[in-house]
Amino acid sequence: MQTFICCFLWITVLTLSYVKSISSNNKILSISDGVSFGFCGGYCSQSINITSSSNQVVALKKPNFPQDGYPPVKRIYGFCRKKWDKLINLIDDKRFQSLNDRIGCPDCADGGAEWIEIQWTDQTKRVTFENGESIEGFEGLVVALRNIRVNTTQNL
Ligand SMILES: *[C@@H]1O[C@H](CO)[C@@H](O)[C@H](O)[C@H]1NC(C)=O
Ligand SMILES: *[C@@H]1O[C@H](CO)[C@@H](O)[C@H](O)[C@H]1NC(C)=O
Numbered sequence: 430m431q432t433f434i435c436c437f438l439w440i441t442v443l444t445l446s447y448v449k450s451i452s453s454n455n456k457i458l459s460i461s462d463g464v465s466f467g468f469c470g471g472y473c474s475q476s477i478n479i480t481s482s483s484n485q486v487v488a489l490k491k492p493n494f495p496q497d498g499y500p501p502v503k504r505i506y507g508f509c510r511k512k513w514d515k516l517i518n519l520i521d522d523k524r525f526q527s528l529n530d531r532i533g534c535p536d537c538a539d540g541g542a543e544w545i546e547i548q549w550t551d552q553t554k555r556v557t558f559e560n561g562e563s564i565e566g567f568e569g570l571v572v573a574l575r576n577i578r579v580n581t582t583q584n585l
Contacts, residue, residue, distance in 0.1 A: 460546075484509060521566070
């Protein structure tokens with residue numbers, strides 16, 4: 430009987446730690462990147478949003494406020510699993526989550542603000558920095574996302 434109880438407890442503990450490890454496996458759902466300019470007419474903001482569930486990247490350009498002749502323009506491209514995995518490899522979750530929300534003085538001298546937003550299962554974090562600059566420790570990610578954004582928005 431004692432052996433049985435002991436075994437039962439042991440299995441319970443194992444099960445609980447297994448469930449815990451699954452729920453703390455905090456997955457990335459989407460990665461977005463954009464740039465915007467404050468004092469600016471016309472299309473002043475470009476962004477991309479890559480989602481893991483749909484294997485696609487949504488490219489968007491829009492004005493800062495509704496303006497005649499500048500309707501928001503959106504286009505969707507495929508984004509294969511291999512590219513997604515490469516991107517994910519550039520992200521240290523804990524480190525990104527601990528960054529300041531603002532780095533430097535984005536758009537202060539009308540130079541534009543660039544941002545990266547990562548959405549996990551249980552939280553979202555956006556970091557805004559000076560356009561053309563980088564985020565220390567995430568240089569590879571900044572460049573990769575910037576390239577995808579420029580590629581997908583320049584002909585919108
Ligand atoms: C990107 O898309 C996901 C899924 O539709 C959405 O939940 C998320 O808010 C979007 N991110 C941005 C920055 O728009
Ligand atoms: C950008 O587009 C060029 C030309 O189509 C392509 O060779 C390159 O792989 C693209 N880069 C990214 C990051 O999508």
